[in-house]
Amino acid sequence: MSAIGSPRLADVARIAGVSLATASRALFQPLLVREGTRQRVLAASAMLGYVPHGAARALATRRSHTIGAVFPPVDNPIFASSTHALAQELAAAGYTLLLASHDYDLHAELAATKVLVERGAEGLVLVGNDHLPETYAVLARMGAPYELTWSIDPSGLHHSVGLSHRGASIRIAQHLLDLGHRQIAVVAGDTRHNDRAAERLAGVRDALAAHGLELPPDRVVEAKFSVANGREAMAKLLEQAPGFTAVVAGNDPLAMGAWFECQARGIAVPRAMSIVGFDDIELAAHIAPGLTTVHVPSAEIGRLAARRLLARLAGQSVPRMMELPAPVVVRGTTAPPPGVANA
Amino acid sequence: MSAIGSPRLADVARIAGVSLATASRALFQPLLVREGTRQRVLAASAMLGYVPHGAARALATRRSHTIGAVFPPVDNPIFASSTHALAQELAAAGYTLLLASHDYDLHAELAATKVLVERGAEGLVLVGNDHLPETYAVLARMGAPYELTWSIDPSGLHHSVGLSHRGASIRIAQHLLDLGHRQIAVVAGDTRHNDRAAERLAGVRDALAAHGLELPPDRVVEAKFSVANGREAMAKLLEQAPGFTAVVAGNDPLAMGAWFECQARGIAVPRAMSIVGFDDIELAAHIAPGLTTVHVPSAEIGRLAARRLLARLAGQSVPRMMELPAPVVVRGTTAPPPGVANA
DNA sequence: TTGTAGGCGTTATCAT
DNA sequence: ATGATAACGCCTACAA
Numbered sequence: 001m002s003a004i005g006s007p008r009l010a011d012v013a014r015i016a017g018v019s020l021a022t023a024s025r026a027l028f029q030p031l032l033v034r035e036g037t038r039q040r041v042l043a044a045s046a047m048l049g050y051v052p053h054g055a056a057r058a059l060a061t062r063r064s065h066t067i068g069a070v071f072p073p074v075d076n077p078i079f080a081s082s083t084h085a086l087a088q089e090l091a092a093a094g095y096t097l098l099l100a101s102h103d104y105d106l107h108a109e110l111a112a113t114k115v116l117v118e119r120g121a122e123g124l125v126l127v128g129n130d131h132l133p134e135t136y137a138v139l140a141r142m143g144a145p146y147e148l149t150w151s152i153d154p155s156g157l158h159h160s161v162g163l164s165h166r167g168a169s170i171r172i173a174q175h176l177l178d179l180g181h182r183q184i185a186v187v188a189g190d191t192r193h194n195d196r197a198a199e200r201l202a203g204v205r206d207a208l209a210a211h212g213l214e215l216p217p218d219r220v221v222e223a224k225f226s227v228a229n230g231r232e233a234m235a236k237l238l239e240q241a242p243g244f245t246a247v248v249a250g251n252d253p254l255a256m257g258a259w260f261e262c263q264a265r266g267i268a269v270p271r272a273m274s275i276v277g278f279d280d281i282e283l284a285a286h287i288a289p290g291l292t293t294v295h296v297p298s299a300e301i302g303r304l305a306a307r308r309l310l311a312r313l314a315g316q317s318v319p320r321m322m323e324l325p326a327p328v329v330v331r332g333t334t335a336p337p338p339g340v341a342n343a
Numbered sequence: 344m345s346a347i348g349s350p351r352l353a354d355v356a357r358i359a360g361v362s363l364a365t366a367s368r369a370l371f372q373p374l375l376v377r378e379g380t381r382q383r384v385l386a387a388s389a390m391l392g393y394v395p396h397g398a399a400r401a402l403a404t405r406r407s408h409t410i411g412a413v414f415p416p417v418d419n420p421i422f423a424s425s426t427h428a429l430a431q432e433l434a435a436a437g438y439t440l441l442l443a444s445h446d447y448d449l450h451a452e453l454a455a456t457k458v459l460v461e462r463g464a465e466g467l468v469l470v471g472n473d474h475l476p477e478t479y480a481v482l483a484r485m486g487a488p489y490e491l492t493w494s495i496d497p498s499g500l501h502h503s504v505g506l507s508h509r510g511a512s513i514r515i516a517q518h519l520l521d522l523g524h525r526q527i528a529v530v531a532g533d534t535r536h537n538d539r540a541a542e543r544l545a546g547v548r549d550a551l552a553a554h555g556l557e558l559p560p561d562r563v564v565e566a567k568f569s570v571a572n573g574r575e576a577m578a579k580l581l582e583q584a585p586g587f588t589a590v591v592a593g594n595d596p597l598a599m600g601a602w603f604e605c606q607a608r609g610i611a612v613p614r615a616m617s618i619v620g621f622d623d624i625e626l627a628a629h630i631a632p633g634l635t636t637v638h639v640p641s642a643e644i645g646r647l648a649a650r651r652l653l654a655r656l657a658g659q660s661v662p663r664m665m666e667l668p669a670p671v672v673v674r675g676t677t678a679p680p681p682g683v684a685n686a
Numbered sequence: 687t688t689g690t691a692g693g694c695g696t697t698a699t700c701a702t
Numbered sequence: 703a704t705g706a707t708a709a710c711g712c713c714t715a716c717a718a
Contacts, residue, residue, distance in 0.1 A: 009711070018689090052712085054398075060712045060714080062694075076423070088444060096462055099430055099439075100425075102441060115434075142349075142394070164662055228629065253625070283599065362704065363695095363697095363706090364696095371697090377704090380703080396695050396696070398694085402711065402712090403696040536718080
């Protein structure tokens with residue numbers, strides 16, 4: 001009889017008058033136990049307030065029922081919905097989410113990844129495909145399935161579920177070109193530590209190149225994702241390289257910042273300046289006249305990452321690469337440039 | 344020699360030519376081992392790519408180095424920054440965050456709580472102080488420290504770190520009264536499953552009552568937090584009980600929705616209608632002319648919850664209740680009601 | 687259907 | 703400083 005401390009399965013077994021093995025089965029493999037016995041064990045368990053010891057089970061079972069996720073600032077509103085969906089989907093399958101976050105720092109990401117592996121994560125979810133070789137090495141060694149999310153892995157070496165940021169960026173830049181814009185500026189995200197931001201910028205270049213146009217260096221400003229930085233970047237662009245008629249922003253908050261800077265300067269949007277964002281956060285649809293942007297199915301990404309991981313753990317196989325649609329949503333911040341007649 | 348599978352500590356010990364115990368010490372209690380020995384163990388460990396088995400350690404140590412958090416939609420932008428701060432702070436102390444989320448459902452919350460306890464969370468973070476008696480029972484039985492966040496616990500029975508939503512709401516309502524408003528409407532959050540929303544609504548009533556005013560039932564509309572619902576609620580209020588000159592919204596997204604509805608109807612803000620929110624999300628400061636709201640130190644809440652928990656795990660004691668300041672931030676959406684001269 | 691007993695990978699207690 | 707050897711709490715062949 002354990003003097004203090006929480007009750008162990010042995011206590012439950014003793015009180016129910018059965019063996020340890022039977023008590024274990026009664027709780028987790030009900031079908032292998034006679035109904036009456038099961039009830040006795042359940043009763044004893046309830047009476048004692050028995051709580052299974054996860055670590056012990058994990059050790060014996062070799063399964064932690066835990067999935068790890070290494071995310072950059074869950075801070076970004078769009079990551080939040082993804083995290084929520086991920087957690088919900090996992091919970092529905094009896095799994096729990098072990099979450100580690102870092103500030104777009106690849107070394108911190110590596111450290112976090114190692115910790116999650118040590119903690120026994122049965123699967124891992126990372127963001128993007130820009131990781132240290134060491135991180136990939138850790139992933140490979142651990143032997144558990146993992147999913148790269150948001151971006152799709154072009155190399156085809158890793159399982160991934162996300163979208164083509166470059167492709168979507170090309171389409172939304174094309175939308176501007178179609179409207180007649182030729183002088184385009186970009187407020188890009190931080191491309192050094194963020195492959196999504198880099199791909200989005202590259203997409204703009206691609207679209208322009210297809211029309212024989214270039215993107216002058218002074219027409220590009222990089223800034224970390226935030227409304228405030230968007231304003232600042234826009235101001236900088238207007239100063240150092242005025243004359244453009246449209247701005248492509250790395251994400252919606254940046255786009256809104258740019259928009260606000262225009263308001264402050266009396267630049268009419270979209271009449272005198274077109275603005276496009278990326279992500280389609282909730283406000284994009286509501287702020288008048290509506291932000292033209294790329295819709296990113298963030299919750300879907302979290303949900304699918306979970307499902308794919310669970311499927312693989314169940315021995316099923318899933319397509320290595322899953323590309324989700326990311327449609328351009330045309331709203332009110334885009335129009336033909338000044339001096340060009342409407343179609 | 345383990346044929347397959349990842350190497351165990353025994354393998355490291357054998358290769359390093361030391362006992363299991365020494366290998367263990369070399370890795371986690373370096374000071375108890377001679378430098379030379381330690382190097383041999385480290386080398387063997389590196390060569391084998393040894394990864395400590397978390398569950399086994401947890402079982403032997405009785406410490407999981409894990410903190411659990413049960414959150415409503417991490418989806419809400421303001422919860423996100425809190426989660427991020429929490430995870431960062433825990434990581435810095437060698438702890439990992441086990442995250443479970445639910446949709447403002449107390450039963451789901453209970454279930455999630457149980458799971459986290461089973462998983463061996465050494466401490467728990469919950470949101471608000473509206474929980475099922477069963478949940479409190481689980482918390483009490485587990486014996487580990489826990490913190491209620493966002494709200495402060497009025498009963499003083501539980502450790503909590505947050506703010507007085509009621510108090511802050513009184514202050515911002517007072518701000519409207521000071522401006523001369525007497526006809527006030529409220530777009531409240533869902534008060535049934537959210538004590539913060541309920542307290543914020545109660546605060547408005549308190550402030551009005553102090554001036555001998557009442558809040559007519561048709562001047563209150565409840566809606567789940569979102570911009571779209573804010574618009575809808577505002578439309579409803581304008582229809583069913585027109586004549587008010589100010590709106591108190593349950594949070595910023597709702598306030599923005601109300602604002603947008605005004606824009607759509609040509610109601611000038613703040614000249615014809617004052618609007619206040621709650622939370623102070625990033626956009627509140629940037630969208631012209633700026634949303635008057637209550638600043639909620641969300642990241643600070645996450646950070647402090649982590650620190651308090653870690654301190655308590657270290658045997659230190661912390662003040663049971665920690666109330667954070669939540670100042671009213673006056674921006675551009677509030678002004679005297681029509682017909683009242685500026686002070 | 688139920689019981690017995692060995693093992694999961696580490697740490698901790700005692701010796702040495 | 704290092705080495706045996708019990709725990710840690712549970713699961714699961716294998717037997718009965």
